[in-house]
Structures are given as structure tokens and as C-alpha cells.
Amino acid sequence: MSRRTETLLWMAQRASAAVLALCVLVHLATIIYAVQGGLTGAEILARTRGNTAWFAFYAVFVLAVAVHAPIGLRVVLAEWFGWRGRARDFALIAFAVVLAGMGFQAVRGVYA
């Protein structure tokens, strides 16, 4: 992998981290607020069903996660398991696709 690509991966990691910092803060605040007094499926869905704002928010969230998590794991796999090279990178791309796919399924599940 070229130095330029490695640098761009690093930048994507930091950029997605910044996006996630905002998303997670909102998400944490929402969870803590929503969980008070018990939580029902109806309450969650009442908030998310047909709500384009929440849909957009979670879509961005999922995308950022699909970028951030695999790049993060890339370093862990190299440093703690000695796994470097193309096979590792392909596995992580596959993981990114899975995360994005499942994430969007989830967002659709609570929006539709």
C-alpha cells in the first residue's frame, strides 16, 4: 500500500472520528434521556418512523462507523496479531461493507 493511500486512510479515520464525536454525543444524550422511566419499542418507533431528520442522522452515523471501525481494527490486527498485508485489508473492506449493509438495514427498519 502506497504512503499516499496510508495517509488518506489515516485522514479518513480522523475525519470519520470527528463526525462520530458529534453523532455519538447526540446518541448518548438520546439514550440517557429515552431510557428514563423505562423504554418501549413503541416509544422508539414513534420517534423514528417516517422521520427524515432521524433517518438522515442515522444514515450519516452508519456511514461514518463503516469507515471508522475497519480502519481502527486495521492497526489492532497489525500490532496485536501481526496481521499485515492484502488479505487483512480485503477482510476489512468486507467488514466495512457488512457494517454499512447491516447498518442501513437497521436504519430502514426503524424508519419505514
Added chain:
Amino acid sequence: MSRTLALAHRLSGIALAIFLPAHFWVLSRALELDAFLAWSEQPAVKAAEWGLVTLLALHLAGGVRVLMLEFLPWREWAKGLAALAAGFAVAAGLAFALAL
């Protein structure tokens, strides 16, 4: 302090990477949300949820610290960042626990 936080940051990242697919899967089955929520009333599950919220807050705080160190000009005040991050995670965990 920074080394410990960095380790916690890494471990929480791994845990979240493992947890997220499961999280997405549960949400995609929205029709069965109430059944899932009933199951999640068990104290063991509540404890796990608390753990996840704390891990999320920890990973966020550790990550923000890295972003600050890498992109903002800093000198002496950088030393307190690790403690601040840990404090934020504890606060978030407490807030969640109290809200339950």
C-alpha cells in the same frame, strides 16, 4: 495515565466493533422490538448495556483527546486530557445508570 487510557480506548473500540453488528441486527427487526426490550429487562442485560454505554463514552473521550493532540496547538494543558477523558466516561456511565 495516558497509556492506560490508550489501552482502554483500544479495548473499547474492539468491543464496540464486535457489538455493533449485533446492535444493527436487533434494530433491523423492528417488529420484534418489544419482545427484545422485554428480554433486555434482565439485570445481566442491563449491566451489559451499562457497560456498552460506558465503553462508548470512553472510546469517544479517548478519541477526542487524540484529535485534540493531533490537531490543536498544545503544551502543558495536554497532560490533563487523559484524566478529563476518563472523567467524562465515568460521568456518562453514571448518568446512564441513574436513568435506568
Added chain:
Amino acid sequence: MSATLQVRVWRGGARGAYREYEVPRRESQTVLDVVTHIQRAIDPTLAYRYACRVGMCGSCAMTVNGAPRWTCRTHVDKVARDGRLAIAPLRNLPVIRDLVADMREFFDKWARAQGQFKGARTRADDFERISPDSEARRRADAAIECIGCGVCYAACDVVAANPGYLGPAALNRAWTLVNDARDTAQGARLRAVAGDRASLACHTHMSCTERCPKALSPTAGIAGLKRAISRAALQGKL
């Protein structure tokens, strides 16, 4: 204060063992005093390095009770909890023998990070005027005092986990040159310090900054390199 110290010292190469010595305790004693006493009065076969013994050269760096330090500047009172000391060679470097580490890899990485000045002027040219107050020169000056002692390299967790990682000292030196307006090798240097083997691998544990005996901050320099590399990548210059 106990009358003697129980000192465990690493003997051997990569494979070896700690051997225990009893050393008389003295006032204002440094760890280097302890090692020197062992070699002169107890076991002349002990191999160790030192030169200036006054905190200027960095040759006496060793691992003392788990942390890399200059032994000539480490008072026994500060580190010998209940009269016990454990002394080993610097971490992350091959051991030649006993307390002597092989510094070649440390300096090889310095070279690989393009840690040498490359100028364009000759003695026939006029001096280049650099203001000591300029932003770039201030940044270089904040990092320039490194004497290559290896303490930061020994302290670094990423060096331990990632054998190709250039390490804090090499990158810190590269940073001083990136900020040197007279240097003409900036392109090659940025390429040398980009990528997974170089500045991008730093995880900001800050062990280097914590342990540097000259109070330098390689973490800050490496962060600066990260920013410079990102800019270069965006401009297609990498």
C-alpha cells in the same frame, strides 16, 4: 535509610538472567554510582556504558525499576522503594551484553527519517537569514536539543508493537528539519515520515514526552508531522 541496597542487574544477552548484588547505600547516590560500584568492587565482568556522568551525553541510559532513565541523573532515593533496585538495558533495542544496548537500529531509523540537514548553499554564498522569532524556527528550537540518548525510543509502546516504526527521536529530528527554512529535502523527508511505519503509527501515549530527560515533546513534533503529511497528501505532493 537502610545501610545497603539489594540490586538486581540483568546479566547476559537477549537470553540471560537477573543477578542480585548487595551495594552499600550512600547519601546522594545515583544509580550510575551503584552500577559503577558493582563493576569496580564486586564483579568486573559487568558491561555498562557511561561517559560524562553529569547529565549531558545520554550514554548512561538504562531501564531502572521498569522505566528508562539517565542513571547518572537518577538519585537512588527517588527510585529505590524499600531499598530495592532492578537495572536492565534499554527496552526495544537488542542487547549486546548486560546493560549495554545496541544503538545501531536507533540511528538507522534516524537516517531513514531523513534526519539529516540538506542545504543548497555553499561557503561561497551569503548566509541565509533566519529569524529566531519566526514560527517555524520557534517550533524547530523547541525540539532541537535532542542528544539521541534513546530513552524515548525505549519508552515507546508503538516501537515495541511495530518493529518498523521509526520512533519518537527520529521523527522529532525530522520535525526540526521540516521547520528549517534552509533545508531543501522537504519532499523526500515528508515521504519518509508518512505511512504506517512512521508518524502515522504514533498513538499519542506520550510515554516519550513523559520520559524525555531534556523535557522535549516528540508527541508534539509527530503531531506536526501528521498535519504536514495530510496537507501534502491533499495537495498531491506525497
